[in-house]
Amino acid sequence: MSRTLVKDALNAAAPMDAILLQGWVRTRRDAKGFSFIELNDGSGLKGIQIIANATLPNYGTEVAKAHTGASLEVRGKLVPSQGQGQKWEVVAEAITVLGEADATYPLQKKGHTLEFLREIAHLRPRSNLFGAVFRVRSRLAYAIHQFFQAKSFVYVHAPIITASDCEGAGELFRVTTLDPSHPPMTEDGHVDFKQDFFHKKAYLTVSGQLEAEIFACALSNVYTFGPTFRAENSNTSRHAAEFWMIEPEMAFCDLQGNMDLAEEFVKYLIRDAREHCAADLEFFSKFVDKELLSRLDFVLQRPFQRCSYTEAIEIITKSGKTWEHPVVWGDNLQSEHERFLGEEHFKCPVTVYNYPRTLKPFYMRVNEDGKTVRAMDLLVPGIGEIIGGSQREERLEVLRENMAHHKLNEKDYWWYLDLRRYGTVPHAGFGLGFERMLMFVTGVGNIRDVIPFARTPGTAEF
């Protein structure tokens, strides 16, 4: 007999004379002469109710002692439930306890704090919340490919190990096979990376953008979707040292087209989760964030607001509010300003574009005013920036000037410059933080709780 998933049993159209279920005990309730066992196999939020009669040969020795967490194999009949609260239940004819879980099993049928569950990341997927989070994560990963594939974007695998310190985006993780206590030295007393594995310094990637640009300048529309690493000592609820990022890159595309795609993409993912993860989202709406569903629907219903950096500064300074960090044109927007724009002023996702040139990396396209670049950040309520992107500088001479300004060595980027030497085209792209998107869709407030095994400063357990 083949196994039936709990979710399929719960959706059965008719009773079944013979059914095989496998899963873990969520709770057992004993009555005189029989027990109720709620069995969950992760296929959905809801478990199925098993009726274990005392007439089962191993009832007294095993079944009635199966605690929360024990793994079971149940053979029996699927019948209409006599009780309230569920349509179907299984009357067991044989129950095998595959693995007992004793009293030290840390997960209870009671609620746990997220902080505690983080410490038992190997068991937390068995909880309602994390089962739901990771089902949504899986679904959205799939939806990302569907979205781009339907638009004929080509999926590109950008390298994870890189020798280029892309865009100078903060601290990088070094990749090396040198002996840290006795590295080879050069005559002038520095570590000799010529003797390292790649014959030069190497790092974990902080972005697949530059490689995506190469492929966009050949295949037109591409996207990457992979892990990304930042060695920043960030201790916030929305930063991780290892996270997943989606980076579309489009040739023959400007900032407008970039902003349009970002908005369409975010809305597509929300709509997909609404449709395909309905039960899980309702669970989040009930236990994590009461306003989740209304907020998601609100976001779907109207266009995102767009405002230039210059307009944003005006809105902030004319708001009459007192700021911890007052801003003038040329300053970075602080968290308090971004929150004000999204949560108070516009009350919906906002794309801020055309930032001062001095605030942004060398590859962003300089505007006609010479002072701003075609950058864009998408800010969403509750999280802040989930997308950062730009139109890229396609003019060779301007790009070289920018590189000189940022004190970058052209030799290190010879191939990047070649893209502008040979058949250069306007192009644009952005990066969407997958975990931040998941936080927005699930209402879960900490990035450590939407990734299976979070890597943050000082923490790489599991």
Place this chain on the structure above:
RNA sequence: UGCCCGGUAGCUCAGUGGCAGAGCAGGUGACUGUUAAUCACUUGGUCGCUGGUUCGAUCCCAGCCCGGGCAGCCA
């Protein structure tokens, strides 16, 4: 990295300069249908670590460790 908050039973938390507490979980028993079942009884502690003050510290003080929140960096 900076500022702030916390660490007491397996979990969630209360509490006090003088015998260490509750709810849940676990155990035993009761109950013919429960839904985080219910009821009775019950096991369970290096009060984060180190040092100091004190007759006496889980409580007061200092340092350290760990967790969380916010800020910066960004996605």
